[in-house]
Amino acid sequence: MENQKVILHGMWISPYLKRVELALKLKNIPFDYVEEDLSNKSELLLRYNPVYKKVPVLVHNGNPICESYVILEYIDETWKHGPRLMPEDPYRRAQVRFWSKFIQDQLFGAYVSVVKTEGEAQQKAMKEMEEKLGLLENGMKKYFPSGKPEVNENNAGVLDIMFCSLLGPYKSQEEALGVKLLDADKFPVLFSWLMALVQLQVVKEATPPHEKVVQFLQFVRHSALRSTTSAS
Structure with a gap:
């Protein structure tokens, strides 16, 4: 599962996007990036995040994960290599x-x-x-x-x-x-x-x-x- 393709949908200046981007880079996880136009949201974004219709969205193994803090915990729980993003204690x-x-x-x-x-x-x-x-x-x-x-x-x-x-x-x-x-x-x-x-x-x-x-x-x-x- 860890080797499946990772895609990140975001908007370049969003601090919420930066959270996820930094986590992926710290963990050295390869990913493809899709820039979203929030004034003209893509069908993919609306399908992946129908509740909030916002970025970021992380797509892993075809499954979308929404909300930046939720994504951070998901990354830490899924990829065990690299620095742990959350303390063990x-x-x-x-x-x-x-x-x-x-x-x-x-x-x-x-x-x-x-x-x-x-x-x-x-x-x-x-x-x-x-x-x-x-x-x-x-x-x-x-x-x-x-x-x-x-x-x-x-x-x-x-x-x-x-x-x-x-x-x-x-x-x-x-x-x-x-x-x-x-x-x-x-x-x-x-x-x-x-x-x-x-x-x-x-x-x-x-x-x-x-x-x-x-x-x-x-x-x-x-x-x-x-x-x-x-x-x-």
């Missing part, structure tokens, strides 16, 4: 699940608010994001055995993937949004963690070109701001 696994959900729901939500606002509203959104980052900072001080991250391509796991998929292109994000997302002085553990992650070869390979990310985020931002202006 039940308590550590629970911690990974807890903080992964926090990053996905709380931190990502705050980030989206920063993208789609300006002026006082953006300042408020940034304050909320910094509060979430502060909680994650304190959590990671306890999570990492030495109090600081020691990440390489042989021990990177789900939590590293979740964090990196959100803030990996931080330079492009900061340029597009005009704010500093991750202050090294305020969040030294998170900043050193991110710096270690972006140096990994698999992360470099999965990171889109800087200018392309900047242009896309500026487009999304301007579209959101125009919609807000029109609504008011």
Whole structure:
């Protein structure tokens, strides 16, 4: 079963796609990639994910698996070689699940608010994001055995993937949004963690070109701001 063909359907800048892409690369699993146009969804995508109609979708042995976090666990359970993406210890696994959900729901939500606002509203959104980052900072001080991250391509796991998929292109994000997302002085553990992650070869390979990310985020931002202006 492990040798069956793997196909990944996604959209190039989606952080949800990046999670799966990084997992496949860390596990050294060959896969074919299909870029989806989310404004004109393919029949295959709609058939593979009729419930949410979203990417990513991993197709393995003809079977589609949907939702990025579910896919990460599926990859780890199916391909035993390479680094284990989830810890063996039940308590550590629970911690990974807890903080992964926090990053996905709380931190990502705050980030989206920063993208789609300006002026006082953006300042408020940034304050909320910094509060979430502060909680994650304190959590990671306890999570990492030495109090600081020691990440390489042989021990990177789900939590590293979740964090990196959100803030990996931080330079492009900061340029597009005009704010500093991750202050090294305020969040030294998170900043050193991110710096270690972006140096990994698999992360470099999965990171889109800087200018392309900047242009896309500026487009999304301007579209959101125009919609807000029109609504008011």
